[in-house]
Amino acid sequence: MKRQIRIVFYLVLASVLLSTYLWAEQWKISFNGYPGTMELSGGQSNYTGRFNLHGNWEQMLDLQVYRNAIFFRRAAADQKYLGVMEGGRMQGVFTQHGSGRYPWTAERTDIVSIDPVVPPLSGGDTGAVKNLALRKQARQSSTSYGGTPERAVDGNRDGNHNAGSVSHTANVPNDWWEVDLGSQKQIQEIKLWNRTDCCSERLSNFYVLVSPNPFSGNNLKALLNDPSIWHFHHQGAAARETTVAVAGEGRYVRVQLAGQNWLSLAEVEVFGHDSSGSTAYPVDTGSGTPVTIYWHMADDADVYLNGKALRSYSPSFKTRPDEAPRPAFSARATLHNGDIFTVGGRRGGSFGLMLLAVDDGGRIVFKTDRSSWAVYEPDERSDWYEPAVANSSAKRPVTVQPDPWYPQKELNARYHNTALSIWSEPDKRFAYLVGTVRLSDQATGTINPVGTWRHHPTATWVVSQGADGRYHAQEHGLGNASGPAYFTPAGSFRIDYVTRDGAVTGFYEVTFAPDGHTATGRVQELSGPRRSGNTSWTKVR
Known part of the structure; x- marks a missing residue:
């Protein structure tokens, strides 16, 4: 009876999904004169997708549109994509620190439907299929060029190593990368995303291994002979995306080279669901x-x-x-x-x-x-x-x-x-x-920075807290200096002041008196000492 109810439920769910139209937009782009393509899904003001330039440079994108202004949120720390959208066209400027500014345009060429994913009619765990490896604990046999193992499970498929999301080992025999899923999982398939800026041929002649127990070491032959370890061999060079069907259980997933080379992975995605059918979020075990x-x-x-x-x-x-x-x-x-x-x-x-x-x-x-x-x-x-x-x-x-x-x-x-x-x-x-906290080494009395504090002996220096919680410091002739205040390890209250171009030119360091309305400290200019030494503030009551 329960099975019949479950089958009816999934048939209804499948009909709902099939009646819901999902769309992907195809775009033709020109980046500094070079042709490329872009695929976006979503709509209204939020899109996700991928950007591929001339077949060899790809980035995953989160795009937001606000009043025709667009911003690509997923990019390297020193990169910015800005522009405007009007109908089926986009245009803007890409900037990268130290490299320059490059114009780009995009024109929508097609809107295609996406087949919905219908859950399987099985009597096992009916939890949603998801990427079980996302931000889980990862390790690798060695690390070089800053390519830490966590990069391959950060959710970013960008294959450009310079964008900071590709793992990278040293060039030693049988290099490996692995992830701990946290507990036993039902695994349907594993997707490997290769590096794209260069050297994609390095990911070749490798094994994908799934085990219920931690892998015992680097000996690939011993791992292949272990009956508890499932394995798959990929002989030739991997493409940009490689899908490996598993349809089994496991907790530990490893990618290991059969020979000697560098191992670089843009992303490893392990799709499946919890064997235990447990909730995706921690259980509330206390007041918190x-x-x-x-x-x-x-x-x-x-x-x-x-x-x-x-x-x-x-x-x-x-x-x-x-x-x-x-x-x-x-x-x-x-x-x-x-x-x-x-x-x-x-x-x-x-x-x-x-x-x-x-x-x-x-x-x-x-x-x-x-x-x-x-x-x-x-x-x-x-x-x-x-x-x-x-x-x-x-x-x-x-x-x-x-x-x-x-x-x-x-x-x-x-x-x-x-x-x-x-x-x-x-x-x-x-x-x-911002929390209700105190410093264990603070012994100077009441900490009460909230409000407006005026620097003495003159009123030309002002430190105040805005409605949004940020502190501002201002001196006539110097310009506006703003930033969040913080405490040093010694317990002093400190705020940097900056010029309009973002340069830090000095700082305030304050100790609050027990009455909560006076403070003493020092102000120091790094480019000075035009103005430095002891200083004091009084809170405006």
Whole structure:
């Protein structure tokens, strides 16, 4: 009886899907005079698709349209696609730092229907088929040219190595790449996406292996002789996309070369469903820690918690394409141990991605390094910044920026080892959190930066907090300097001030007095010392 009900349900679902028309748009493009093609699906204001130039340069795209303005959200950190759409035509400019500006145009040539996916009529797990490898823990036998294994499961199929989404091993015998799906899964097929900017022939004479247990080592012959390991051999050179039918169970998936070469993978997708039929999101096992999430993104991006959208919005385009949107956007969420908070798209490939967790002691632990998604213990990484959640008797609203020394690690030589705010470099995009937290080493009294603070002895210097939570500093004759305030590891409240071209020229460092209405500290100009030394502020009551 239950089987009959299930069959009737799927027949009804299939008829609904077949009556729903899905479309893909075909576009002809010209990029700096070179011909190419583009395929987009979606509609209204959001599209996804791929961009292929002259058959050898491909990028996956998320495109948004707002009042005829278009923005390709998925691109390398130093690249921008901007333009306008009018009817079936697009035109705009592609910019890349250090390379120049290139005009491009596109004309829609066709609209084709896409066959809907109808679930199989089986008595097994009826969960939705999905990419089980997306952002899972990945490893490889070696790494070269910065091609970390996580790049092959970041959701970005872009095969251009310079775009930062292709894994790369060294040139040693039997190199391998593998992913842990987290638990036993029902696997239907595996898709391998090859590198496209060059060297695609390196992915040849390789094996795809699926195992219920961790792979024991590099010995390919021993793995092939293991009866518990399913394997598939691909003899010749792989195409841009290679599909391997599996129709079996497993937890660990490996791609291993039979000979010696570099192994580069743009993306590995493992399609199937959970063998256990478990939910895709963590179960709420406690009260959690409520936080407010603010983000400033130069490429307006949606926000997700464990793959579920917290809030989405239409972008607000500005005159300058390198300027982050104002005001900041925010969303409320309750975080639990192991939760993953993402800014930039649930499939990955955008920027500003963040892994966030709350440990059993209630501490908020997070990192902003998008090159790795492994969960570390708090004491494993010395560059992590770990504010403690406030108790009910000491709650104070404080703005906290994860890893306050980022992106100083990449730019410290240029800016004389000064911690930078995210506004100092518009292309260094990541989010920051606002929560009810306190610093364990803060012993200077009440932390109350909210409000307007005036610098003394004159009123020409002003530090104030806007309605969106950002702090602004201004001096007549210098220009406007704005950025999110943050705390240094020593507990001082700090804000950089920047010129209109984005250069950091100095900073304020403040310690708040116990009365909550006065603050002392110093102001330092990096290009000075035109104005530096001790300073003080008084809050306007």
